[in-house]
Amino acid sequence: MTAAQIRQGFRQRATTALNDANLKVAINRTTGTAETKRAASVGDFPEFQAARDRAAAIKDHVIANLDHYLAEFERNAIAAGAHIHWVRGASEAASIVTRICKDAGAKRVTRSKSMLGEEIGLPHALDDAGIERVETDLAEHIIQLAGERPSHIIWPAMHRTREDVAVLFQKDHHPPPVAGDAASMVASARNVLRGKFLSADVGISGANFLVADTGATCTVTNEGNAELSTTPPRVHIVTAGIEKLVPSTDHAMALLRVLVRSATGGEVTQYTTFHCGPKRQGDADGPEEMHIVLVDNGRSRMLGDEFRTMLRCIRCGACMNHCVVYRQIGGHAYGGTYPGPMGAVLTPVLDGLAKSRDLPFACTLNGRCEEVCPVRIPLKTLLKAWRFRSWDSQQEVGAMRFGLGLWGFAARRPRLYRFGTRIALPLMRLFGRDGWIIRMPFDKGWTQTRDLPRPASRSFMSQHRKYGNKGPE
Amino acid sequence: MTTSPRVGLFVTCLVDAMRPQIGFATIRLLEQAGCRVEVPRRQSCCGQPGSNSGDRRSAFRIAKTVIAAFEGYDYLVAPSGSCVGQIRSYPSLLSDPDWNGRAEDLARKSFEIIGFLHDVMGWHPEGIRLDATATYHDSCSGLRELGIEEQPRALLAEIEGLKMRPLDGANVCCGFGGTFCVKYPEISTAILSEKTGNIRQTGADLLLAGDLGCLMNIAGRLHREGAATRCFHTAEVLAGMADGPAIGESGT
Numbered sequence: 001m002t003a004a005q006i007r008q009g010f011r012q013r014a015t016t017a018l019n020d021a022n023l024k025v026a027i028n029r030t031t032g033t034a035e036t037k038r039a040a041s042v043g044d045f046p047e048f049q050a051a052r053d054r055a056a057a058i059k060d061h062v063i064a065n066l067d068h069y070l071a072e073f074e075r076n077a078i079a080a081g082a083h084i085h086w087v088r089g090a091s092e093a094a095s096i097v098t099r100i101c102k103d104a105g106a107k108r109v110t111r112s113k114s115m116l117g118e119e120i121g122l123p124h125a126l127d128d129a130g131i132e133r134v135e136t137d138l139a140e141h142i143i144q145l146a147g148e149r150p151s152h153i154i155w156p157a158m159h160r161t162r163e164d165v166a167v168l169f170q171k172d173h174h175p176p177p178v179a180g181d182a183a184s185m186v187a188s189a190r191n192v193l194r195g196k197f198l199s200a201d202v203g204i205s206g207a208n209f210l211v212a213d214t215g216a217t218c219t220v221t222n223e224g225n226a227e228l229s230t231t232p233p234r235v236h237i238v239t240a241g242i243e244k245l246v247p248s249t250d251h252a253m254a255l256l257r258v259l260v261r262s263a264t265g266g267e268v269t270q271y272t273t274f275h276c277g278p279k280r281q282g283d284a285d286g287p288e289e290m291h292i293v294l295v296d297n298g299r300s301r302m303l304g305d306e307f308r309t310m311l312r313c314i315r316c317g318a319c320m321n322h323c324v325v326y327r328q329i330g331g332h333a334y335g336g337t338y339p340g341p342m343g344a345v346l347t348p349v350l351d352g353l354a355k356s357r358d359l360p361f362a363c364t365l366n367g368r369c370e371e372v373c374p375v376r377i378p379l380k381t382l383l384k385a386w387r388f389r390s391w392d393s394q395q396e397v398g399a400m401r402f403g404l405g406l407w408g409f410a411a412r413r414p415r416l417y418r419f420g421t422r423i424a425l426p427l428m429r430l431f432g433r434d435g436w437i438i439r440m441p442f443d444k445g446w447t448q449t450r451d452l453p454r455p456a457s458r459s460f461m462s463q464h465r466k467y468g469n470k471g472p473e
Numbered sequence: 474m475t476t477s478p479r480v481g482l483f484v485t486c487l488v489d490a491m492r493p494q495i496g497f498a499t500i501r502l503l504e505q506a507g508c509r510v511e512v513p514r515r516q517s518c519c520g521q522p523g524s525n526s527g528d529r530r531s532a533f534r535i536a537k538t539v540i541a542a543f544e545g546y547d548y549l550v551a552p553s554g555s556c557v558g559q560i561r562s563y564p565s566l567l568s569d570p571d572w573n574g575r576a577e578d579l580a581r582k583s584f585e586i587i588g589f590l591h592d593v594m595g596w597h598p599e600g601i602r603l604d605a606t607a608t609y610h611d612s613c614s615g616l617r618e619l620g621i622e623e624q625p626r627a628l629l630a631e632i633e634g635l636k637m638r639p640l641d642g643a644n645v646c647c648g649f650g651g652t653f654c655v656k657y658p659e660i661s662t663a664i665l666s667e668k669t670g671n672i673r674q675t676g677a678d679l680l681l682a683g684d685l686g687c688l689m690n691i692a693g694r695l696h697r698e699g700a701a702t703r704c705f706h707t708a709e710v711l712a713g714m715a716d717g718p719a720i721g722e723s724g725t
C-alpha cells in the first residue's frame with residue numbers, strides 16, 4: 001500500500017479491494033488453506049480447549065504482573081550482556097533503532113519479519129536514514145520489491161498470487177526464475193538473499209516471546225531467516241512490544257503450541273530460536289552486541305481499560321483467516337499495521353478512534369473471530385466497546401444519532417411504536433411490486449443489490465389483537 | 474413438566490413488521506409443546522439497533538422495558554437467536570444494582586424457539602409432511618451465543634418427506650449484521666453472494682434458518698439473482714406452515 005492509499009478512507013479502499021478479482025483469488029487460496037489446516041490440527045489435539053484456557057491464563061497473569069516480569073526480564077537480559085532500551089512511542093522506537101545502526105557504522109541491515117517493526121515505521125525510518133534494508137522473509141522480500149506494506153500478519157504478501165510474484169521476480173532477480181514455478185522462484189530469492197545475509201552489519205528481528213527468568217528473546221519462523229539475519233551480523237537488535245513477556249521458557253512453549261496450530265495448522269514452527277545475550281567467549285557464532293528495544297506505544301494505556309484482554313494477542317492471524325469481512329477486502333483496506341478483527345480493535349488504540357472509526361463498525365459481529373482466537377480474546381465485546389466510545393464521544397454521525405434516538409424513544413413506548421408501525425407499513429408497501437420492494441429511495445444501501453421483502457399489511461401485534469393466538473386463518 | 478409453563482412470546486421487531494406468520498408459527502409450536510402462550514403488549518424491540526451502534530443508554534432503557542414486560546413469565550421465547558442473545562446480554566449492559574438481578578433472572582429464562590422446543594420441552598413434530606429438499610443456514614448469534622446447531626437439524630429430520638442437503642459454509646455469516654448491511658452494502662453483498670452461491674449449489678428447493686434478519690438478507694439476494702429457492706423460518710416449517718407463500722412471495 002502506498003502513502004496515498006493510506007490516506008484514502010476505509011470505504012474507498014474496501015471498494016477498490018472488492019473490485020480486484022485477483023486479490024480475491026489470492027485471499028481465498030491462503031485463508032482457505034489456513035482454515036482447513038487449523039480445523040484439522042485442532043481436531044487432532046483433544047486438549048486444545050484446555051490449552052487455550054491455559055494460554056489465556058498465562059497471558060492474563062503476565063498482564064496483571066507486567067511490571068514485575070519486565071523488571072525481571074531486564075535484570076536477566078542485562079546479566080546476559082544485552083542492552084535494554086525502553087521506549088514509549090513509535091517514532092522514538094524507530095529512531096533508537098536507526099541510531100544503533102548508525103553507531104555500528106551499518107551500511108546494510110537484514111531484517112526478519114516483525115509486525116512491531118511495521119507498527120513503529122521501521123522500514124521507512126531505515127530507508128530515510130540511507131541504510132540499505134534487506135527483508136529476509138520471503139513474503140517481506142516480495143512486499144519490499146512491490147513497495148507495499150504487509151496485508152496479513154502471518155503471510156504479509158498473501159494479497160499477491162503466485163502469478164503476481166512471478167512477474168515481480170522476473171523484473172528484479174538475476175537470473176530470472178522460471179515463471180510460475182514455485183521452487184525456481186524460491187531458489188532465485190534464496191540466491192539474491194544469501195550473499196546479503198553474510199554481508200550485513202546489523203540484523204533486526206522481532207520477538208514472539210520475551211522470557212523473564214532467562215532474559216532470552218524467542219523468535220519463531222518457518223524459513224530460518226530470523227536465524228540468518230540475527231546470527232552472522234555483528235550487531236543484533238530485537239524490537240518487541242512490552243506485552244510479549246512470559247515468565248519462563250515453559251510458558252513460551254505452551255503459547256507456541258496454540259499459536260502455531262491457530263496460525264498455520266502445524267504442530268510446531270520449523271525454527272524456534274532463543275537468543276540470550278550476545279556472543280560469549282568460546283561461542284562459535286553470534287553477534288558481538290545485542291540490543292533489545294522494549295516498546296510501549298499505547299500498550300500501557302490498554303492495561304488500565306476494557307481493552308486489556310487485547311494484550312493477550314499472540315499475533316496468530318486466525319481471527320482474520322476466519323473473518324468474512326477480511327476475506328472480502330483483504331488487509332490493506334484496514335489502513336493500519338494490523339488488519340482483520342484484531343486490527344479493528346488495535347488500530348484505534350494506536351492511531352486514535354477518529355482516524356479509524358470505520359473499523360469497529362465494519363463488522364457483522366458474527367463472532368467467528370473469537371470462536372477461533374487461541375487466547376480467547378472477546379473480540380466482539382471489544383469491537384462493541386469501541387462503538388460505545390464512538391457514540392459517547394459524539395463521533396457517530398448526526399443522522400444516525402437522530403434516527404436511533406427516535407427509534408429508542410418509540411421502542412420504549414410500545415403504544416407509540418405500534419402506532420408508528422401501523423402508519424409505516426402501508427407506506428412502505430407502496431414501494432412494492434408483488435411481494436418485493438425493488439427500489440426504495442431512503443434505503444439504497446439495501447436495495448442496490450438485494451430486493452426487500454414487502455412488509456406485512458398489518459403487523460403481528462395488530463393481527464394478534466384481532467385474531468388471538470390462532471392467527472388470521 | 475407437571476403444569477404447563479407460561480410463556481411470554483417476544484415477537485421481534487422484524488417479525489412484527491415483515492412476517493407475522495413466524496410469530497403465529499411460534500405460538501402454534503409452543504402450544505403443541507404444552508405451553509400457555511401470551512403476547513405481552515408492552516414490547517417492541519430488544520434494543521440491538523442501539524447497542525450495536527454504540528448507543529448503550531438507549532439499549533439500557535429498552536432493556537428495562539423488556540425486563541418489566543416479561544419477568545412475570547416462566548419463560549421468554551423468541552423466534553430469533555440474535556434477539557435472545559441480546560436479552561441474555563442485558564446483565565452486562567445494566568450497571569444498575571436495582572436491575573442487575575432482574576436482568577439475570579430474565580436472561581436465564583429466555584430462549585430461542587427451536588432450542589426451547591428441543592432442549593427444554595422435548596417436543597417432536599408429529600404428522601407434518603413436506604415433500605421438498607431443503608438446506609439450512611446457521612445464523613451466527615443463535616449458533617455462537619446460544620449453541621443452536623443440532624436442534625433444528627434434529628427436528629427437521631423428523632419431518633416426513635423433507636430431505637435435508639448439507640450447505641457449504643453453513644456456519645459462515647451471511648453478511649446481514651443488522652446495520653452493517655446498510656452501512657457497508659458493498660462488503661455485505663460480497664459476503665452474501667458467496668452464501669447465495671453455496672445455497673444454489675445445493676440445488677435445494679428451500680432455504681431454512683432461524684432468524685428473520687438473515688432470511689430477509691438471503692431471500693432478497695436470491696430473488697435479485699433470479700434464483701427459485703424459497704426461504705422460510707424453521708418454525709414455519711415445523712408448524713406445518715410452509716405450504717403458504719415463502720418470504721417475499723405475494724399473498725403476505
Ligand code: SF4
Nearest residue numbers: 313314316317319373
Ligand atoms: S486476536 Fe486472537 S486470533 Fe487474532 S491474531 Fe490475536 S491471538 Fe490470533
